[in-house]
Amino acid sequence: MWHHLWVSRIDIEALEDEWEEDEALPPRRSRELSVKAKQRIESLGSARVVTVDRGRITILYEGEVVEATLAGTMRGTKAAVGDRVRVRPPRHESDQPRIVEVLDRETVLTRTPDDDLDEERVVVANADQVVVVLSADHLDTGVRFLDRVLVAASVGGLDSVLCINKVDLAPDDRVVAEVGERYETIGVDVRRTSVVTGEGIEELRHVLAGCWSAFSGHSGVGKSSLFNLLVPEAAREIGELGRFGGRHTTVSSRAMPLPDLDAWVVDTPGVRSFGLGSLAPTQVGAHFPELASLSCGLSDCLHDGEPECRIADAQIHPARLASYRRLLAAVRGAG
Ligand SMILES: Nc1nc2c(ncn2[C@@H]2O[C@H](COP(=O)(O)OP(=O)(O)OP(=O)(O)O)[C@@H](O)[C@H]2O)c(=O)[nH]1
Ligand SMILES: [Mg+2]
Ligand SMILES: [Zn+2]
Structure with missing residues (x-):
């Protein structure tokens, strides 16, 4: 059975102790699983992490987005948006599902705070692709950022899409075309969009279909604006125009579904630099x-x-x- 594969990786004893603790019974010392423990493991559900905001985690569990807590046995584990997890179901109405295991990641997009540090931060787990958003009026700094994310995506097993947004503000359309061709040549899917005129939005929706996609880019390039167009109920906060590279408007990542496209999109906070410090x-x-x-x-x-x-x-x-x-x-x- 498939669940034998993961049961072995859970710290069963610690998990059992935790259950017993809740019921004020002396902790079990035997390595043999009790019938009750076996039933409890069978009852574990699977879920996917939708938001992580400091210590708060929400998951998609049984078709609903609900708050969850990390089980005591998981202390020190960091869950990321997109993670697949095993949860112990809530036992009463005011209880939350408890995450007892983070499953191995199929893909992972990580960055380091800068190139001198190798402490990796997970941008998104298990996403199929990253959509790198550049602003058509800041392409020179944008492509340097893009080249870094392309490397990180390739390392982590994700496909890359380039979205040149704000084409309504492009000082020179020929530059936009040249940059687009440069990346198409190396196999990147390129879309040109404007949130203001609606140009390219349908085409962008096409590349998102059937996938989990994470938006990445400098602050102010229009990630949340695109996200709100794609997911009208998202209502993400949008920054003022002209604050490019300044204050970060979005402060935590969030995944949301596009049910008509069988897709999920993840809005992420803008980053100043995409460090590759863990690369040789x-x-x-x-x-x-x-x-x-x-x-x-x-x-x-x-x-x-x-x-x-x-x-x-x-x-x-x-x-x-x-x-x-x-x-x-x-x-x-x-x-
Ligand atoms: N002219 C024009 N303005 C846009 C377009 N897309 C976004 N903007 C404006 O750019 C500003 C920044 O947009 P946001 O969506 O907040 O940018 P963001 O990438 O989410 O920024 P962070 O959350 O800080 O990472 C807002 O004032 C938007 O209205 C576009 O296609 N054309
Ligand atoms: Mg934003
Ligand atoms: Zn050589």
């Missing part, structure tokens, strides 16, 4: 698809001016190459 320099190139597909004849080559490296700079888009070298220097400096 030799790993970076493998996550630049246009570099990974070239072979230079050397093993473990960083393609960074090594005299025998046969990769010519001209084989890669200059902005992507510059980005690669910048990232390489950043993670090397951190090492």
